Amino acid sequence: MTAGILLSSQTRGDWIELSAAGSWTAEYAGAIEPQVDAATRDITARSIAINIARVEYLDTYGAWLIERTIRSWKTQGREARLVGLREDYRGLFEKVHSGTQTLSPPEPRPNSIIATLESVGRTMAAVGTDLVQLAQMLGSLLVAVKRVALRPTTFRFTSMVHHLERVGWRAVPIVLLITVLIGAILAQQGIFHFRKFGADIYVIDMVGVLVLREVGVLIVCIMVAGRSGSSYTAELGAMRMREEIDALRTMGFDPVEVLILPRILALVIAVPVLTFLGSMAALYGGGLVSWLYGGIQPEVFLTRLREAVTSTTFEVGMIKAPFMALVIGLVACVEGLQVQGSAESLGEKTTNSVVKAIFLVIVLDGIFAMFFASIGM
Amino acid sequence: MAKESVIEVRDLVVDLKGNRVLNGVNLDVYRGEILGFVGASGAGKSVLTRTIVGLLPKQRGRIDVFGVNLDEAGEMQRQEIERRWGILFQQGALFSSLTVGENVEFPIKEYLDVSDRLMTEIAITKLEMVGLKPDVYRKYPSELSGGMIKRVALARALALDPEILFLDEPTSGLDPISAGDFDQLILTLQRVSSIAVFMVTHDLDSLHTICDRIAVLGDGKIIEAGTMDTMLASQHPWLKAYFHGVRARSGLKAAASN
Numbered sequence: 001m002t003a004g005i006l007l008s009s010q011t012r013g014d015w016i017e018l019s020a021a022g023s024w025t026a027e028y029a030g031a032i033e034p035q036v037d038a039a040t041r042d043i044t045a046r047s048i049a050i051n052i053a054r055v056e057y058l059d060t061y062g063a064w065l066i067e068r069t070i071r072s073w074k075t076q077g078r079e080a081r082l083v084g085l086r087e088d089y090r091g092l093f094e095k096v097h098s099g100t101q102t103l104s105p106p107e108p109r110p111n112s113i114i115a116t117l118e119s120v121g122r123t124m125a126a127v128g129t130d131l132v133q134l135a136q137m138l139g140s141l142l143v144a145v146k147r148v149a150l151r152p153t154t155f156r157f158t159s160m161v162h163h164l165e166r167v168g169w170r171a172v173p174i175v176l177l178i179t180v181l182i183g184a185i186l187a188q189q190g191i192f193h194f195r196k197f198g199a200d201i202y203v204i205d206m207v208g209v210l211v212l213r214e215v216g217v218l219i220v221c222i223m224v225a226g227r228s229g230s231s232y233t234a235e236l237g238a239m240r241m242r243e244e245i246d247a248l249r250t251m252g253f254d255p256v257e258v259l260i261l262p263r264i265l266a267l268v269i270a271v272p273v274l275t276f277l278g279s280m281a282a283l284y285g286g287g288l289v290s291w292l293y294g295g296i297q298p299e300v301f302l303t304r305l306r307e308a309v310t311s312t313t314f315e316v317g318m319i320k321a322p323f324m325a326l327v328i329g330l331v332a333c334v335e336g337l338q339v340q341g342s343a344e345s346l347g348e349k350t351t352n353s354v355v356k357a358i359f360l361v362i363v364l365d366g367i368f369a370m371f372f373a374s375i376g377m
Numbered sequence: 378m379a380k381e382s383v384i385e386v387r388d389l390v391v392d393l394k395g396n397r398v399l400n401g402v403n404l405d406v407y408r409g410e411i412l413g414f415v416g417a418s419g420a421g422k423s424v425l426t427r428t429i430v431g432l433l434p435k436q437r438g439r440i441d442v443f444g445v446n447l448d449e450a451g452e453m454q455r456q457e458i459e460r461r462w463g464i465l466f467q468q469g470a471l472f473s474s475l476t477v478g479e480n481v482e483f484p485i486k487e488y489l490d491v492s493d494r495l496m497t498e499i500a501i502t503k504l505e506m507v508g509l510k511p512d513v514y515r516k517y518p519s520e521l522s523g524g525m526i527k528r529v530a531l532a533r534a535l536a537l538d539p540e541i542l543f544l545d546e547p548t549s550g551l552d553p554i555s556a557g558d559f560d561q562l563i564l565t566l567q568r569v570s571s572i573a574v575f576m577v578t579h580d581l582d583s584l585h586t587i588c589d590r591i592a593v594l595g596d597g598k599i600i601e602a603g604t605m606d607t608m609l610a611s612q613h614p615w616l617k618a619y620f621h622g623v624r625a626r627s628g629l630k631a632a633a634s635n
Contacts, residue, residue: 026538091565099502100505
């Protein structure tokens with residue numbers, strides 16, 4: 001195959017004939033295009049013809065390039081025609097010729113300041129709708145709880161146990177590992193700095209209070225949001241994409257009752273348990289480092305811990321856990337149900353789910369801090 | 378004129394999860410024909426298609442495309458062949474994060490060195506050729522109906538002006554009118570650019586109206602290949618059930634009365 005070329009023009013009477021030869025195919029389209037552009041630009045005759053009798057191969061690309069040239073001549077008010085069209089290419093030319101190529105112009109892009117303001121505005125409005133949607137989800141969840149409470153046999157117990165295993169039991173090893181490390185790091189940092197003041201022993205107070213009140217539950221919630229919240233969103237999103245949720249609805253089931261209630265309930269049970277285990281592991285890690293690195297004997301650690309920490313400290317941490325679990329579950333399910341058709345949307349909603357859940361968990365923690373401070377806990 | 382094979386499958390054996398799905402398949406697809414490929418559900422039609430295009434490994438046998446043995450083809454040669462075939466997947470398999478236009482332009486951008494202007498024009502031409510309006514160009518696949526998705530997928534399969542077109546159940550999931558339109562579309566496009574079409578289908582109407590030849594897969598082999606008349610004359614029990622069943626008879630009557 002030889003590359004397609006547009007040969008030099010020949011004057012025939014009062015019109016100019018251009019003859020095309022070679023392969024006018026996709027492969028050579030890149031090389032042919034400048035030639036036809038040049039021809040469109042440079043030829044000034046009133047009447048032009050393109051002779052394609054010597055074209056060996058022709059496909060949509062070649063046909064379109066010829067069609068385009070003829071069209072642009074015609075729009076300049078000149079006479080243009082095609083000669084030497086082989087019978088077997090007639091269909092192709094008719095197809096290409098019948099296309100209108102009328103593409104509506106792209107939406108004008110607003111200037112960057114307005115675009116920025118608009119995006120800020122939309123984001124703020126989205127925060128509002130997010131809160132409304134969370135409240136709606138909480139509402140439908142409570143309705144589902146009420147319905148299930150009136151007819152306990154309809155509760156999806158198996159489903160809840162299944163999710164409990166996934167978000168609770170299988171999360172135990174990683175939660176333990178991470179909280180032991182966090183406890184150990186807290187203790188190490190404490191000892192390193194407190195030692196300058198000869199206050200090593202207060203490291204135990206710090207680790208105890210910090211872990212039980214704040215760090216234990218926060219770390220566990222962040223882990224759960226990343227591990228289970230994201231998987232809830234992805235699952236529900238994929239179900240929505242494949243119309244499984246619509247199918248449930250048409251069969252007379254409430255998706256909230258069937259899919260969301262067992263999932264959120266599983267989280268509300270699992271997170272406090274994980275928080276307890278995580279807090280204990282963090283204390284263990286802190287104790288281990290205090291002993292090995294700080295030289296504080298385990299008996300001393302335990303005695304000091306008993307004085308520093310009251311049951312209130314422990315309760316403060318544990319009370320927060322189910323509420324945070326609820327927030328993580330609600331955010332994950334709301335986002336999951338908003339997934340649109342595309343794979344990109346699934347990814348975006350999963351990211352949103354994790355980011356929003358972690359953000360809200362920390363906001364909730366702040367609100368709890370103020371609440372406990374005002375009631376003196 | 379001797380028919381030129383664009384695809385030549387010889388003694389192909391494919392195992393899937395320990396099961397022998399294809400056991401000695403011999404098949405030719407000739408230049409410029411529409412080959413309808415039928416077989417019971419689960420007989421391995423998709424497996425054969427996916428093996429030819431290289432998505433599944435084969436245990437034994439030979440596949441030649443454009444006279445090149447795919448096992449011996451180097452990477453460059455293989456890419457050259459892949460450029461010359463287009464595949465329409467059953468669900469369309471459009472990239473959901475790209476617009477319709479970007480979907481059609483995707484293979485052009487990857488394989489050819491053409492200007493952006495020409496690329497857009499070709500994409501619109503292809504979209505118009507498959508019977509869509511140019512304004513779908515900026516839409517996303519999730520905004521389209523099932524029939525439109527198939528058309529866009531066909532436009533993408535045709536983007537590089539392939540010489541072989543693989544169609545996996547092109548009319549499944551379409552209403553009879555759209556399916557008929559789609560058949561005519563394939564026929565027109567095939568006549569326009571004289572490509573070889575390898576069409577897996579269950580649609581008896583498609584087989585009647587547009588297929589030049591039909592190949593039937595059963596028990597891991599091609600049990601019959603030929604024109605519709607060969608199929609109707611065959612004494613193979615499965616073929617008799619397939620082409621003389623209730624649905625087939627009503628389809629034939631309809632075809633005859635036209």
